[in-house]
Amino acid sequence: MSQTSSLARLSALLAVSSLAAVMAPAHAQQAAAPVKLGIVSFLTGPAAAPFGIPGRNGAEIVIESLNAGKAPAPYNQVGLGGAKIEAKYVDEAGSAANTVTEFRNLVQRDQVDAVVGYVSSGSCLAVTPVAEELKELTVLYDCGTPRIFEEKPRSYVFRVSPHATMDNVAAARYLLAKKKNLKSYSGINQNYAWGQDSWRDFVGSMKVLAPKVTVDKVLFPKVFAGEYGAEISTLLTSKSQALHSSFYDGDLEAFIYQEQARGLDKRMTMILTTGEAAIWRMKDKMPNGTIIGGRGQNGPLAPKSALNDWFQKIYTDRYNTPPTYPAYQMAQSLLGLKLAYEKAQKGAGKKPTAEQIAASFKGLEFDAPAGHFKMALGDGHQGISATAYGTYRFDKKTNTPEIVDIVRYPAECVNPPPGMEADAWIKGGMKGAKCN
Numbered sequence: 001m002s003q004t005s006s007l008a009r010l011s012a013l014l015a016v017s018s019l020a021a022v023m024a025p026a027h028a029q030q031a032a033a034p035v036k037l038g039i040v041s042f043l044t045g046p047a048a049a050p051f052g053i054p055g056r057n058g059a060e061i062v063i064e065s066l067n068a069g070k071a072p073a074p075y076n077q078v079g080l081g082g083a084k085i086e087a088k089y090v091d092e093a094g095s096a097a098n099t100v101t102e103f104r105n106l107v108q109r110d111q112v113d114a115v116v117g118y119v120s121s122g123s124c125l126a127v128t129p130v131a132e133e134l135k136e137l138t139v140l141y142d143c144g145t146p147r148i149f150e151e152k153p154r155s156y157v158f159r160v161s162p163h164a165t166m167d168n169v170a171a172a173r174y175l176l177a178k179k180k181n182l183k184s185y186s187g188i189n190q191n192y193a194w195g196q197d198s199w200r201d202f203v204g205s206m207k208v209l210a211p212k213v214t215v216d217k218v219l220f221p222k223v224f225a226g227e228y229g230a231e232i233s234t235l236l237t238s239k240s241q242a243l244h245s246s247f248y249d250g251d252l253e254a255f256i257y258q259e260q261a262r263g264l265d266k267r268m269t270m271i272l273t274t275g276e277a278a279i280w281r282m283k284d285k286m287p288n289g290t291i292i293g294g295r296g297q298n299g300p301l302a303p304k305s306a307l308n309d310w311f312q313k314i315y316t317d318r319y320n321t322p323p324t325y326p327a328y329q330m331a332q333s334l335l336g337l338k339l340a341y342e343k344a345q346k347g348a349g350k351k352p353t354a355e356q357i358a359a360s361f362k363g364l365e366f367d368a369p370a371g372h373f374k375m376a377l378g379d380g381h382q383g384i385s386a387t388a389y390g391t392y393r394f395d396k397k398t399n400t401p402e403i404v405d406i407v408r409y410p411a412e413c414v415n416p417p418p419g420m421e422a423d424a425w426i427k428g429g430m431k432g433a434k435c436n
Contacts, residue, residue, distance in 0.1 A: 033351075034086035035079065035341070037063075038106035040099075040117025041141075041330070043091040046224050046250030050277050051119050051326045055142060056089060058327030059116070061314045062334050063087050072310050074366075080338055081345040081352075088112065092119060096126040103127050107136045114139065114354070116333050119249075119326065121145035121194040124159075131157050137354040141333040142326055144295065145193045146201075146422040149378025156354060158361050160336040160373055160383040161329045162415060164194065164246070165201045165422035167273040167293055167387065169414040169430070172205035174291060174389035174407055175242055175271055182210065185242040186217035186268070188231055190251060195220060198246035198273060204426035216240045226254050232262055240268050248274040253282060260287065275392070276301065277324040279401040283394060290392040292403050297370045298325035300403040301388040311369035332368035336375075336383070339366050374411065376418055384415040410434060 039059045042052025063085045065071045069078040079085050088110055090102050099118075106112045114137040118124045124143035131138040138157045140148065144164030148157065176182065187202065189195030199218070206213055216238045219231050232255075235243065243264075247255055252274065259265060265287035272278075276294030279286055294301045299322065302308045311331055315323040323331075340361035344352035347360070362380030366373055376384045390403035413435035416425035425431070 034084045035081075035114075035351075036086050036088065036110065036112040038090060038103075038110065038112040038115040038117065039087050039330075040090045040092050040102070040106075040115060040123075041326075042093055042119050042249075043089070045093040046226065047119055047248070048093070050249050050253065050281060050324075051142065052092060054277070054324050055119065055326040055330045057319055058315065058323060058330035059087065059089075059334060061318055062311075062331045065314060066334070066338065072306055075335055075338060077342065080341045083351070090117070092117065092123055096122055099123045100126050100130055103130055103136075104134070107134050113137070114337060114357075116141055116330070116337065118143050121147075121197070122192055124148055125193060128154065128157050135354060137357055139333045139337050141330050142295075143194070145197050147193065147197070149382045150421045153379055154381050156358055158336075158358075158375070158381050158383075159378075160333045160368075160375070162296060162384050162387070162411075163377075163382065163422070164198050164273075164295075165416065165426070166384070166411075166414045167246070167295055168198050168201035168244075169205045169426070170387045170389055170409045171244065171271050171273050171291070171293055172202055172209055173409065173414070173435075175269075176206075176210050176213075177407065178291070178391070178405070179241060179269065182213050182241055184214045184216045184238075184240045185244060186215070186219070186235060186238050186240040187244040188217075188219040188221065188228075188235070188255070189244075189246050190223040190248075191220035192223050194248075195223070195246055199244065201422060201426060202244050202273075204423065205430070208426060208429050224249070224251060226250060228255050228258050232259050232264055235259075235264055236262065236267065238268070242269045242271060244271045244273075246273045248277065252278055256282060256285060256287070260285065265290070274325070276403070277326060279392065279403075280321050280324065283399070283401055284396070286392055286394065286401065288393050291389060292392045293387070293389050294325040295329065295387075296325065296385055297388045297408065298328040299323065300401075301390060301406060302328070302370050303408075305367070305369070305371075307367060308369040328368075328370045332370060332373060335368050336361070336364060336366060336373065340364055372411075376411075377415070384411040386411050387414055 140159040275292040343360040344356040390406035
């Protein structure tokens with residue numbers, strides 16, 4: 001071989017090597033491209049500390065575990081389908097118009113692959129039609145109004161966490177089991193979709209289960225009012241033996257502090273459908289004997305499992321307090337999205353589209369830290385699960401909140417069957433409820 005030929009061959013090899021060196025990082029970069037998620041929760045305002053921040057914290061530790069491939073099976077594949085998750089956290093605080101603007105920014109400016117978020121039912125009702133318009137995969141993590149999937153079919157919006165009907169049907173069942181001689185009850189709920197729907201479902205359930213028990217005071221203060229002197233005065237004139245409230249955020253804590261100063265809880269048992277979120281903050285300020293719900297089997301109401309042990313540990317180790325139900329709901333929303341994404345990826349053989357993920361999400365069943373979930377309602381877009389209620393007790397010796405006398409209710413006992421609206425199911429006598 002001539003020297004000229006050798007030089008030519010060497011030049012060619014160097015060119016190919018250089019090209020491969022250039023292409024390899026590009027290919028690796030393409031394979032490692034992150035999946036972008038918008039995570040929306042209250043980061044400021046009255047709902048931030050008790051709800052929004054625990055939800056955001058839940059997202060942070062779950063995403064870290066998934067990216068490190070350290071979550072328990074079947075969640076132990078890195079990220080979503082091997083791609084790391086890149087999260088952008090957004091504050092939910094502000095008007096509905098602002099919430100919609102921030103959602104559009106996540107989709108159109110930041111080009112996220114999916115949005116997981118929203119505490120307020122008002123936010124969810126505002127964002128849902130926009131998600132459908134933009135064809136953006138959206139997982140609602142905390143809001144509870146049943147209207148999301150009852151008003152019209154959805155293609156891109158999902159909610160793993162059960163809606164508020166379950167909370168209030170179970171609350172009625174628990175109250176009646178614990179107070180056999182109940183004659184009358186009252187209610188105080190926030191005056192918007194969440195509070196109105198919660199009270200409607202509780203009253204409807206009570207009418208079915210105990211038609212002779214009467215309603216006395218019905219109060220709907222403005223959401224985030226923070227001051228309840230007039231309402232407490234009204235309730236102190238009532239002879240009701242129980243008080244239902246779906247208050248959450250700073251409203252719940254403000255109400256508890258204000259009513260205790262006037263002894264309302266000594267006059268009637270309180271049923272707090274979201275009370276679990278406040279027990280670690282309020283501790284001995286939460287009245288003993290309060291009936292506590294946690295929007296499902298969350299926190300101290302969660303069943304024993306490896307997934308629950310894992311989540312409790314990573315959350316408590318990081319934040320030095322146990323996770324409350326907003327953190328659980330964020331975790332199960334992300335885990336459901338992960339399973340749907342990876343199921344779609346197997347079918348697509350590459351990064352799945354929003355339509356492919358949505359098709360995989362419909363009807364999905366899986367286990368999470370709070371138990372078993374089934375996407376059974378809303379044509380497979382709305383989850384159901386078992387739930388639990390218990391009675392609050394503060395242990396002064398250990399300075400620890402406790403929930404005792406826990407009763408668990410199967411999903412099919414407290415959720416409407418597929419294809420039936422919650423209100424109609426309750427008004428029809430909750431036919432088909434399977435409670436054994």
